Amino acid sequence: MELIKPDINIDFISKRRYAAVISVVLILVGLAALVLRGGPNYGVDFAGGTVVQVRFNQSTDAVQIKDLLVPEVLASAVVQRFGDEDNEFLIRAEESDNGLQGMRTALVQKLEQEYGDGSVEVRRVEMVGPQVGKDLRKKGLMAIVYAMVGILIYISWRFELRFAVGAIVALLHDVTLTFGAFSLFDKEIGLPIIAAFLAIIGYSLNDTIIVYDRIRENRGRYNDKSFADLINRSINDTLSRTILTSTTTLLVVLSLFIFGGGVIHDFAFALLIGVIVGTYSSIYVASPMLLLWDKFQNKKVQEKS
Amino acid sequence: MTNSIKLRGLLVLACVLLALASLAPTLMKDRLPTWWQNAFDPIHLGLDLQGGMHLVLGVEVDKAVESRLDSIIQETEVLLNDEDIIFKSVDRFDGERLKITVYDTDAGEEVDAVMREQFPSLEPMTIDGSSGYVEKNYRFSDKEIAQIKDFAVRQALETMRNRVDQFGVSEPVIQRQSDYRILIQLPGIKEPQRAINLLGKTAQLQFKMVVEDADIEAAKAGDLKPGTTLLYERDVDSRTGKVTERPLVVSDRSSLTGDLLSDAQVRIDTRFNEPYVAIDFNAAGAKRFDQITAANVGQRMAIVLDDTVYSAPTIRERISGGSAQISGAFTEQEATDLAIVLRAGSLPAPVNILENRTVGPSLGHDSIEQGINSVLIGAVLVIIMILVYYRGAGIVANTALVLNIIFIMALLGMFKATLTLPGIAGIVLTVGMAIDANVLIFERIREELRNGKSARIAIDSGYAKAFVTIVDANITTLIAAVVLFQFGTGPVKGFAVTLSIGILASMFTAIFVSRLIFDFFLDVRNVRKISI
Numbered sequence: 001m002e003l004i005k006p007d008i009n010i011d012f013i014s015k016r017r018y019a020a021v022i023s024v025v026l027i028l029v030g031l032a033a034l035v036l037r038g039g040p041n042y043g044v045d046f047a048g049g050t051v052v053q054v055r056f057n058q059s060t061d062a063v064q065i066k067d068l069l070v071p072e073v074l075a076s077a078v079v080q081r082f083g084d085e086d087n088e089f090l091i092r093a094e095e096s097d098n099g100l101q102g103m104r105t106a107l108v109q110k111l112e113q114e115y116g117d118g119s120v121e122v123r124r125v126e127m128v129g130p131q132v133g134k135d136l137r138k139k140g141l142m143a144i145v146y147a148m149v150g151i152l153i154y155i156s157w158r159f160e161l162r163f164a165v166g167a168i169v170a171l172l173h174d175v176t177l178t179f180g181a182f183s184l185f186d187k188e189i190g191l192p193i194i195a196a197f198l199a200i201i202g203y204s205l206n207d208t209i210i211v212y213d214r215i216r217e218n219r220g221r222y223n224d225k226s227f228a229d230l231i232n233r234s235i236n237d238t239l240s241r242t243i244l245t246s247t248t249t250l251l252v253v254l255s256l257f258i259f260g261g262g263v264i265h266d267f268a269f270a271l272l273i274g275v276i277v278g279t280y281s282s283i284y285v286a287s288p289m290l291l292l293w294d295k296f297q298n299k300k301v302q303e304k305s
Numbered sequence: 306m307t308n309s310i311k312l313r314g315l316l317v318l319a320c321v322l323l324a325l326a327s328l329a330p331t332l333m334k335d336r337l338p339t340w341w342q343n344a345f346d347p348i349h350l351g352l353d354l355q356g357g358m359h360l361v362l363g364v365e366v367d368k369a370v371e372s373r374l375d376s377i378i379q380e381t382e383v384l385l386n387d388e389d390i391i392f393k394s395v396d397r398f399d400g401e402r403l404k405i406t407v408y409d410t411d412a413g414e415e416v417d418a419v420m421r422e423q424f425p426s427l428e429p430m431t432i433d434g435s436s437g438y439v440e441k442n443y444r445f446s447d448k449e450i451a452q453i454k455d456f457a458v459r460q461a462l463e464t465m466r467n468r469v470d471q472f473g474v475s476e477p478v479i480q481r482q483s484d485y486r487i488l489i490q491l492p493g494i495k496e497p498q499r500a501i502n503l504l505g506k507t508a509q510l511q512f513k514m515v516v517e518d519a520d521i522e523a524a525k526a527g528d529l530k531p532g533t534t535l536l537y538e539r540d541v542d543s544r545t546g547k548v549t550e551r552p553l554v555v556s557d558r559s560s561l562t563g564d565l566l567s568d569a570q571v572r573i574d575t576r577f578n579e580p581y582v583a584i585d586f587n588a589a590g591a592k593r594f595d596q597i598t599a600a601n602v603g604q605r606m607a608i609v610l611d612d613t614v615y616s617a618p619t620i621r622e623r624i625s626g627g628s629a630q631i632s633g634a635f636t637e638q639e640a641t642d643l644a645i646v647l648r649a650g651s652l653p654a655p656v657n658i659l660e661n662r663t664v665g666p667s668l669g670h671d672s673i674e675q676g677i678n679s680v681l682i683g684a685v686l687v688i689i690m691i692l693v694y695y696r697g698a699g700i701v702a703n704t705a706l707v708l709n710i711i712f713i714m715a716l717l718g719m720f721k722a723t724l725t726l727p728g729i730a731g732i733v734l735t736v737g738m739a740i741d742a743n744v745l746i747f748e749r750i751r752e753e754l755r756n757g758k759s760a761r762i763a764i765d766s767g768y769a770k771a772f773v774t775i776v777d778a779n780i781t782t783l784i785a786a787v788v789l790f791q792f793g794t795g796p797v798k799g800f801a802v803t804l805s806i807g808i809l810a811s812m813f814t815a816i817f818v819s820r821l822i823f824d825f826f827l828d829v830r831n832v833r834k835i836s837i
Contacts, residue, residue, distance in 0.1 A: 001695075003694075055667075105498050121667065124664050125497070125661060126661070127658065128659075128660050131659060132361060140792070146792075147789070158777055195727055198785045199731075202785040209777050213777060240748055248690060248691070248737050248740050252733045252737035256679045259678045260729075264730055
């Protein structure tokens with residue numbers, strides 16, 4: 001079977017300005033959402049606090065749980081339904097320092113008073129102190145920075161600096177867009193999301209390198225073509241592979257998103273956005289960046305002479 | 306058959322057999338002979354999958370420095386009295402400083418001499434004579450402070466080990482982390498709150514004399530005589546569960562501490578059928594206890610644990626057997642836990658919980674099930690798609706893919722790595738990406754075939770050309786995974802591990818194994834046309 005005909009020649013590069021507009025608009029939407037929500041929505045990993053996941057043996061609703069707990073057990077709390085059924089909830093509180101005094105016990109006691117003994121099962125507790133949260137936030141940011149620096153060095157060594165810069169711009173684009181999507185859908189940023197970001201970086205780069213590799217190869221083959229045509233030819237050469245691999249990756253990520261369960265739902269969401277954006281960016285961000293760099297260089301040369 | 310194919314075939318076969326052998330203990334645990342189970346560990350599940358508790362405790366090391374200073378203060382007072390040096394006061398000042406106030410400079414010099422001889426680790430500081438007295442200040446050197454802090458963490462680590470041992474958890478992890486932190490992982494724990502209570506307790510047992518003539522009301526208002534402290538005796542009514550607190554003024558100085566214990570056991574008081582904790586002192590403790598009880602007959606002695614008075618019995622007679630009992634309003638559970646912490650020893654400084662992640666076994670179980678389902682569904686979808694797209698060659702790629710998953714699982718077991726929920730996600734992602742290498746190769750082969758090359762040449766150059774691309778693409782992903790591993794804690798580390806292993810395994814299966822299958826059909830079966 002062939003989805004993409006071998007002699008295909010879609011003119012991607014001429015539409016790069018439209019793509020740039022789309023990218024910028026999407027990034028701005030994400031940033032606007034971020035600003036409107038008053039900064040990123042950090043989960044307990046980064047903000048500190050406590051999350052308790054409880055399951056009841058009967059249906060109930062978030063408002064009722066919150067009314068029971070606030071202010072008697074917790075000073076403030078956000079209660080959210082977890083999963084598809086209305087018997088499982090996440091209770092998020094800002095407190096983190098009373099782990100020793102048994103917040104868990106107090107919480108269960110209060111809920112069992114209302115719903116009956118043995119009706120409440122605590123399935124998960126995550127408590128992170130403010131100091132640890134701060135450390136993790138710093139470490140998470142540093143991880144992304146270190147990964148980018150490492151990649152920059154490797155690509156400059158294997159290709160050229162301009163390729164590395166193009167790849168990094170594409171990565172920043174992907175991470176920013178995914179981050180924006182998280183703000184837009186008001187999803188929490190926790191430790192696993194940082195892992196997802198790094199996976200996105202890895203994936204997007206994978207995609208970019210394959211196009212770059214083709215550009216490097218084709219450069220020897222077609223001396224007569226302009227650089228823009230060369231890039232376009234290379235994107236078309238690898239298009240079949242790009243579509244096929246993106247589809248298989250999307251299939252598995254989708255399966256993770258749908259069947260992986262609530263704990264990993266947001267993680268899969270990040271990957272889903274990342275795979276789509278990463279595929280797009282290797283065609284419309286990483287490659288046009290090479291052209292932009294070229295123009296910039298030519299201008300500098302002209303100014304000098 | 307050529308030698309090369311034979312050799313490569315044997316290598317792949319050996320890898321597959323080894324992988325299956327190492328996976329067997331995971332898949333069918335108890336039906337294997339013991340030597341087999343000993344040879345290969347089953348895959349270790351993370352706390353998020355098997356349920357359990359992950360704690361990070363911070364040791365308040367500053368308190369350890371303070372209490373070291375406090376004990377030096379006590380020793381100093383005794384020393385100065387012994388040397389007949391007249392002093393006004395010895396106290397702790399500004400957290401980390403020891404201040405001795407004397408009346409004249411001669412006494413000051415004598416103090417200096419004594420301190421130099423007895424506590425060479427203390428550095429003398431500026432003398433300030435403004436208030437008419439001579440103040441001698443001493444502080445620990447920075448090196449000494451670092452040592453005290455380090456020792457406190459090491460001792461806390463040891464105590465935690467003892468406590469966890471007594472608590473009875475299989476395969477616990479107790480590690481020191483940076484910044485005076487201790488990581489404790491307790492897999493499969495059933496009573497998380499009890500574990501927290503047990504681990505978090507400083508368990509400093511002290512015996513202090515009750516100051517009978519103190520004015521309780523004044524003490525409550527904050528007006529305490531020097532050298533005394535206000536503590537509360539806690540009493541729980543066993544029927545109503547009501548807690549009453551009785552104030553008590555006790556001497557600052559402890560007559561005896563829990564360091565001198567040799568054993569602690571739960572016993573039941575037959576008269577009231579109430580549990581109590583029987584403690585035995587070691588030789589030094591027994592001697593000291595004997596002296597104290599002899600000197601204070603008729604007075605009350607408070608038994609204080611972490612600043613709460615458990616009981617304050619009156620000493621009726623001299624007790625020389627070296628044993629005592631702590632009674633209070635305990636439940637049997639509380640008494641058992643108290644005995645555990647007393648046996649395990651006290652913490653040199655209080656700890657606080659910086660991080661606590663507890664996953665119940667039912668959630669872990671659900672996560673495994675959902676994780677495995679999503680891997681299987683994802684893999685089946687990919688396999689079907691590749692089969693439809695590449696037909697014959699698709700079978701080759703799918704064989705490589707299935708082997709890839711088997712190798713990842715086997716390597717996880719062999720490296721004793723931990724499989725976490727994000728780790729499963731890493732496998733899912735690898736499944737999606739591993740096929741990429743084969744797609745790259747196959748697209749190249751198709752190109753070559755279109756250019757009219759023979760199957761043999763198309764495959765050779767397809768592999769050769771795609772190889773560089775695959776290596777470049779995978780190494781960059783590997784860089785991201787390695788960074789993640791360095792930074793990662795717990796579950797995230799699991800993701801980095803499976804992603805890295807997945808990348809390495811996929812290079813082997815997608816390049817080496819798939820090539821072998823093609824070569825086999827081309828050279829041995831003399832196939833001239835490939836279905837791709």
